[in-house]
Amino acid sequence: MNLVDVVVIGSGPAGYTAAIYTSRSNLKTVVFEGYLSGIAGGQLMTTTLVENFPGFSDGVMGQDLMLNMKKQAQRLSVDVLAEDAKSVDLKVHPFIVKGSKTVFQAKTVIIATGASAKRADIPGTSDGEFWQKGVSACAICDGAAPIFRGKEVFVIGGGDSAVEEAIFLTKFAKKVYIVHRREKLRASDIMVKRALSNPKIEVLFNSEVISVLGDKIVTHVVLKTGDSQKEEKREAAGVFFAIGHEPNTAFLNGQLKLNDQGYIIVKAGGTCTSIEGVFAAGDVQDYRYRQAIVAAGSGCMAALDAERWIEEKGIC
Amino acid sequence: MNLVDVVVIGSGPAGYTAAIYTSRSNLKTVVFEGYLSGIAGGQLMTTTLVENFPGFSDGVMGQDLMLNMKKQAQRLSVDVLAEDAKSVDLKVHPFIVKGSKTVFQAKTVIIATGASAKRADIPGTSDGEFWQKGVSACAICDGAAPIFRGKEVFVIGGGDSAVEEAIFLTKFAKKVYIVHRREKLRASDIMVKRALSNPKIEVLFNSEVISVLGDKIVTHVVLKTGDSQKEEKREAAGVFFAIGHEPNTAFLNGQLKLNDQGYIIVKAGGTCTSIEGVFAAGDVQDYRYRQAIVAAGSGCMAALDAERWIEEKGIC
Numbered sequence: 105m106n107l108v109d110v111v112v113i114g115s116g117p118a119g120y121t122a123a124i125y126t127s128r129s130n131l132k133t134v135v136f137e138g139y140l141s142g143i144a145g146g147q148l149m150t151t152t153l154v155e156n157f158p159g160f161s162d163g164v165m166g167q168d169l170m171l172n173m174k175k176q177a178q179r180l181s182v183d184v185l186a187e188d189a190k191s192v193d194l195k196v197h198p199f200i201v202k203g204s205k206t207v208f209q210a211k212t213v214i215i216a217t218g219a220s221a222k223r224a225d226i227p228g229t230s231d232g233e234f235w236q237k238g239v240s241a242c243a244i245c246d247g248a249a250p251i252f253r254g255k256e257v258f259v260i261g262g263g264d265s266a267v268e269e270a271i272f273l274t275k276f277a278k279k280v281y282i283v284h285r286r287e288k289l290r291a292s293d294i295m296v297k298r299a300l301s302n303p304k305i306e307v308l309f310n311s312e313v314i315s316v317l318g319d320k321i322v323t324h325v326v327l328k329t330g331d332s333q334k335e336e337k338r339e340a341a342g343v344f345f346a347i348g349h350e351p352n353t354a355f356l357n358g359q360l361k362l363n364d365q366g367y368i369i370v371k372a373g374g375t376c377t378s379i380e381g382v383f384a385a386g387d388v389q390d391y392r393y394r395q396a397i398v399a400a401g402s403g404c405m406a407a408l409d410a411e412r413w414i415e416e417k418g419i420c
Numbered sequence: 421m422n423l424v425d426v427v428v429i430g431s432g433p434a435g436y437t438a439a440i441y442t443s444r445s446n447l448k449t450v451v452f453e454g455y456l457s458g459i460a461g462g463q464l465m466t467t468t469l470v471e472n473f474p475g476f477s478d479g480v481m482g483q484d485l486m487l488n489m490k491k492q493a494q495r496l497s498v499d500v501l502a503e504d505a506k507s508v509d510l511k512v513h514p515f516i517v518k519g520s521k522t523v524f525q526a527k528t529v530i531i532a533t534g535a536s537a538k539r540a541d542i543p544g545t546s547d548g549e550f551w552q553k554g555v556s557a558c559a560i561c562d563g564a565a566p567i568f569r570g571k572e573v574f575v576i577g578g579g580d581s582a583v584e585e586a587i588f589l590t591k592f593a594k595k596v597y598i599v600h601r602r603e604k605l606r607a608s609d610i611m612v613k614r615a616l617s618n619p620k621i622e623v624l625f626n627s628e629v630i631s632v633l634g635d636k637i638v639t640h641v642v643l644k645t646g647d648s649q650k651e652e653k654r655e656a657a658g659v660f661f662a663i664g665h666e667p668n669t670a671f672l673n674g675q676l677k678l679n680d681q682g683y684i685i686v687k688a689g690g691t692c693t694s695i696e697g698v699f700a701a702g703d704v705q706d707y708r709y710r711q712a713i714v715a716a717g718s719g720c721m722a723a724l725d726a727e728r729w730i731e732e733k734g735i736c
Binding site: 117120121124125128129130155156157158159160161162163164169172173175176179180244248268271272275276294295298372373374392393395397398399400401402403404405408411412415416418 | 433436437440441444445446471472473474475476477478479480485488489491492495496560564584587588591592610611614688689690708709711713714715716717718719720721724727728731732734
């Protein structure tokens with residue numbers, strides 16, 4: 105069994121940034137890139153132009169950004185494995201990480217497996233036809249795109265993040281509909297008030313988007329609305345899922361402390377988890393910001409924490 | 421007086437990332453880039469090749485990275501002013517930010533003025549001759565450069581960070597000397613033990629580097645060592661300052677809570693300062709990680725916090 109200094113699980117901005125830092129510090133570093141479960145390269149692989157990752161004056165394609173990070177890591181001697189990390193044993197030290205083909209012993213483990221935006225199973229979206237062609241799961245990432253400006257867009261959800269995304273989208277769209285299955289929003293009172301008092305926002309209660317239609321990009325949604333549950337076709341430039349995220353922590357099998365929603369709990373302001381020598385970075389521990397550049401920053405923090413831990417212990 | 425949504429003070433990775441995010445969210449955003457005090461573009465402007473900013477497979481020149489960020493911000497309609505922010509009034513709202521020429525009222529202020537590494541006034545370094553040609557103030561950033569591999573390098577300082585930097589440099593250098601003016605290190609016991617027991621590290625007590633010599637790059641240092649204070653010339657490939665950092669917070673005139681060392685105190689895991697609506701990002705609030713990518717991540721966090729604060733208040 106190979107003993108390495110750092111095993112990084114996950115290959116989004118957090119994972120690769122962590123690996124770039126540890127490997128450049130001469131720590132033997134392996135990245136489990138993922139293969140079947142999750143997406144190698146993380147959520148940016150499913151985006152198009154990324155305008156807000158700093159350093160690229162004209163923006164950068166999400167896939168190019170991630171392929172660059174992978175190349176950068178490999179150039180700095182990171183060993184990138186096209187394998188899923190199937191299971192970990194964090195009760196022994198060195199820790200054990202089992203891939204589909206390879207097993208490693210690791211002095212430190214950095215978990216950067218990200219989170220997946222939940223999507224409802226709606227024809228035209230779940231099959232991917234209009235994904236990133238009007239359908240999105242991140243208003244902050246995609247809301248400023250020209251296709252939404254001055255148009256009608258639909259946000260699916262009823263919690264705080266649905267209302268936040270709707271308010272955000274009013275900056276660009278002509279009208280924002282919040283489509284919610286129930287007769288009451290789950291969001292906090294202040295957010296509900298804000299939504300209901302915003303002239304650009306209309307909440308469709310007891311409603312559902314049942315399909316998304318388009319011609320290359322989204323043009324319409326079909327809704328079932330209100331008490332009658334009558335089907336209705338409406339013009340739409342965008343459909344934004346805001347029904348939550350699922351952090352990818354199942355493979356941990358309960359070995360790390362998670363919060364109610366399954367996110368890894370880290371000591372605030374750092375990346376220490378409930379087990380010394382195990383660090384978490386990126387969206388798997390971040391339910392607040394969920395941006396690539398924040399994930400990358402926390403990947404660097406995890407790397408420096410892991411390095412210090414190997415040298416000094418007792419930093420967590 | 422102009423009223424804007426966001427005034428960003430500082431133009432390093434934190435400042436520009438914050439501005440990119442807020443402006444892309446349709447918030448009217450101004451950046452005080454700095455002019456006389458500090459360096460427009462931040463500490464990266466004084467580096468050469470940056471290998472560890474994720475997304476650039478072959479690395480990127482520090483100045484290019486920062487010019488890209490500036491262009492990116494301007495393309496997204498950020499107003500970048502080549503002015504210092506001379507003073508702020510955070511006791512009124514909208515806040516007031518006075519530049520050398522322009523005055524703004526601001527709904528939110530993001531402070532990203534960074535920190536400056538302290539340098540001793542040593543011939544060959546303070547006059548800049550060998551800066552980034554063997555002389556550095558960041559081992560993590562520069563230690564892996566080929567010019568230090570297998571060579572003798574000198575760390576100036578005696579605290580925890582001097583010892584940490586020395587240990588880090590043993591990964592690359594043949595021998596690392598810690599040059600300390602006093603007869604005892606200020607570092608914590610465990611770090612002192614670690615330094616003294618590392619065969620690649622030698623601590624030179626009661627010692628001083630009095631000049632740095634070279635031919636294009638550093639080749640020697642002249643030391644005054646020990647009780648005799650005899651001058652001595654030694655081979656050296658590198659000189660690393662580790663005598664602390666000075667966060668750039670003087671212009672705040674005590675209006676925000678600072679820690680003992682003058683760093684802005686933020687609520688852990690976020691960017692809220694002691695005044696609602698004022699946020700801090702980057703090295704001006706980070707004494708632990710001090711890396712460009714971490715600063716950029718926190719700039720994004722400050723932008724999202726500022727946005728939420730404008731919409732909802734009470735998030736801090």
